[in-house]
Amino acid sequence: MSETTHESASPREVSPAELAALHGLSVSGARPSLTQYIRQLWGRRYFILAFSQAKLMAQYSQAKLGQLWQVFTPLLNAFVYFLIFGLLLQGRGNMENDEYIPFLVTGVFVFTFTQQSVLSGVKSISGNLGLVRALHFPRASLPISFSLQQLQQLLYSMIVLAVIVVSFGHFPRWTWLLVVPALALQLVxxxxxxxxMARLGSSTPDLVQLMPFVLRTWMYASGVMFPLRYMVEKLDGAPVWLADVLAANPAAVYMDLMRYALIDGAYHDSVPMTTWWFALGWAVVIGIGGFVYFWKAEERYGRG
Incomplete structure (x- = not known):
């Protein structure tokens, strides 16, 4: 009589993923959905504001003049640009000092807002790895905080800018109210x-060294120190459309809106109303697109 051996079936091994799902566990640091992420950011709104204010106060804590450098730095830059582009190179077009100086100072202050937001954004993750690795919070809090820090710095500078504009004969009028929507769109x-830049800088630290050169090129191409159309017309053989392309770049758009709001005169009259549509378009495309682009790499920040 032959014996038949019956192998008892061994129990199936449970995978770690199934075991985690059985006990309601989730991956630590996993990226939340976009709606959850927005809710988390809103829940950290007081942290975001307090962090931006703390960074602003600490920025010039070692300098004797302290927070006054928030205003002195762009003013000194404007003075240098006035000597080079306003006097030596005669790049002011047909503007006299009473229009050119407010034009120049407004451009410097507004461009500095974007410039410093980019420079602080590119370092916001790579420069705060200790905080990123120690605490669990939506990482977008950091670039948002640094941008709010630059907004607060600009608001201090706006007081000095208003004094300069008025001292050259451009008194408050209804267009000054347009400063608020212009700044709101630029902030977004x-x-x-x-x-x-925060996502790119988190994986490529050398980007910090490259950005000053990129931003300096952007500044010259945006008409911070001179009216763009005037300079393009001075170039022999330059195509007509070149001025339109340069004027549509976001830095030039937001500077033109602020100049339109604060300064009256020939330059004010030359700013087309389509500039507002460009400002809105750039805010929507870069604001929303940048947020989604950053969120998609949420679980990778601080790793490695």
Missing amino acids: FNVGLAMI
């Missing part, structure tokens, strides 16, 4: 751009 654009 800056935050989105800072998030893009």
Whole structure:
């Protein structure tokens, strides 16, 4: 009589993923959904504001003049640009000092807002790895905080800018109210751009060294120190459309809106109303696009 051996079936091994799902566990640091992420950011809104204010206060804590450097730095830059582009190179076009100086100072202050948002954004993750690795919070809090820090710095500078504008005969009028929507659109654009640079900077630290050169090129191509159309017309053989392309770049757009709001005169009259549509478009595309681009890499920040 032959014996038949019956192998008892061994129990199936449960995978770690199934075991985690059985006990309601989730991956630590996993990226939440976009709606959950927005809710988390809103829940950290007081942290974001307090962090931006603390960074602002600490920025010049070692300098004897302290927070006054928030205003002195762009003013000194404007003075240098006035000597070079306003006097030596005669790049002011047909503007006299009473229009050119407010034009120049406004451009410097507004561009500095975007410039510093980008520079702080590119370092917001790579420069705060200790905080990123120690605490669990939505990482977008960092580039948002740094952009808010730059906004607060600009608001201090706006007081000095208003004094300069008035001292050259451009008194308050209804267009000054347009400063608020112009700054709001620029803030959204800056935050989105800072998030893009934060993600790139988190994986490529050398980007910090490259950005000053990129931003300096952007500044010259945006008409901070001179009216763009005037300079393009001075170039022999330059195509007509070149001025339109340069004027549509976001830095030039937000500077033109602020100049339109604060300064009256020939330059004010030359700013087309389509500039507002460009400002809105840049804010929507870069603001929303930058946020989504940053969120998609949420679980990778601080790793490795």
